[in-house]
Amino acid sequence: MHASCVVLGEDGILIRGASGSGKSTLVRDLIGLGSISGVFAALVGDDRVALTQRHGRLVAAAHPALAGLLEIRGLGLQAVEPTMPSAVLRLVVDLTPHALRMPEEAGETVLLGGTRLPRIFLPPGPGLAGTVLWRWRRLRVMMMTD
Numbered sequence: 151m152h153a154s155c156v157v158l159g160e161d162g163i164l165i166r167g168a169s170g171s172g173k174s175t176l177v178r179d180l181i182g183l184g185s186i187s188g189v190f191a192a193l194v195g196d197d198r199v200a201l202t203q204r205h206g207r208l209v210a211a212a213h214p215a216l217a218g219l220l221e222i223r224g225l226g227l228q229a230v231e232p233t234m235p236s237a238v239l240r241l242v243v244d245l246t247p248h249a250l251r252m253p254e255e256a257g258e259t260v261l262l263g264g265t266r267l268p269r270i271f272l273p274p275g276p277g278l279a280g281t282v283l284w285r286w287r288r289l290r291v292m293m294m295t296d
Contacts (some may be wrong), residue, residue: 151201155194155210155237156180158286162194162210162237164262167245172274173197174221176245179279181230187283192232196220201239201263208265211236242269242290243282 153166154173158180165173174196184191195212197217202209210220212235220230242260248271260269270285272278 151199152197153190153199153210154196155199155212155239157190157192157194157234157237158184159190159290160238161240161286161290163241163243163272163282163286164199164210164239164267165243165245167274171245175223176243176278176282178220178222178230180282183279183283186242189256189283190232192234193218193230194234194237194282203263206265208238208239208263208267210239239267241263241282241286242267243278244269244271245274245278246271247273273279 153164154177155165156163163180165176167173177193177196179288181191181193194210196216198213198216199210200213202211218229218233219227222228242262258269259266268289272281
C-alpha cells in the first residue's frame with residue numbers, strides 16, 4: 151500500500167496521502183514529538199507498507215527495500231532510529247486537501263483489510279503531529295474505559 155506507518159506507544163498509525171502530501175514529514179515529526187513528549191515513537195515504514203490480517207488485527211510492516219529508511223525532502227532516503235518491523239494498526243490518518251473543518255461522524259472510521267479503524271482527515275501542511283498525537287491519546291483513553 152502506498153502509505154507510511156509510525157508506532158506511538160504500542161499502536162500503529164497508518165498515514166495515507168498522495169505523493170508529496172507530507173506523509174514522510176508527518177512520520178518524522180511524530181517521532182520527534184513523541185521523543186520530547188515521553189511517548190515511544192518509531193518508524194515502521196515509509197512510502198510503502200504491507201498490510202496483513204493476524205488474529206483479527208490489521209498489521210502494517212515495512213517494505214523490505216525501504217525498511218529503516220525515511221525520505222527527508224532535500225536529503226533523500228535517510229536511515230532512521232528507532233524502527234519497528236511491524237505494528238498493529240489503531241488509527242488511520244488521511245492527508246487530503248479536502249479535509250473538512252468539522253467532519254461528520256460517518257467519516258470517523260474506515261474499513262481497511264476487513265478491520266474497522268478510527269480515521270481522521272487532515273489537510274497537508276505543518277503542525278499536524280500535535281493533532282495526531284492528541285487524537286491518539288484520546289483513543290487510548292477510550293480504549294482503557296471500554
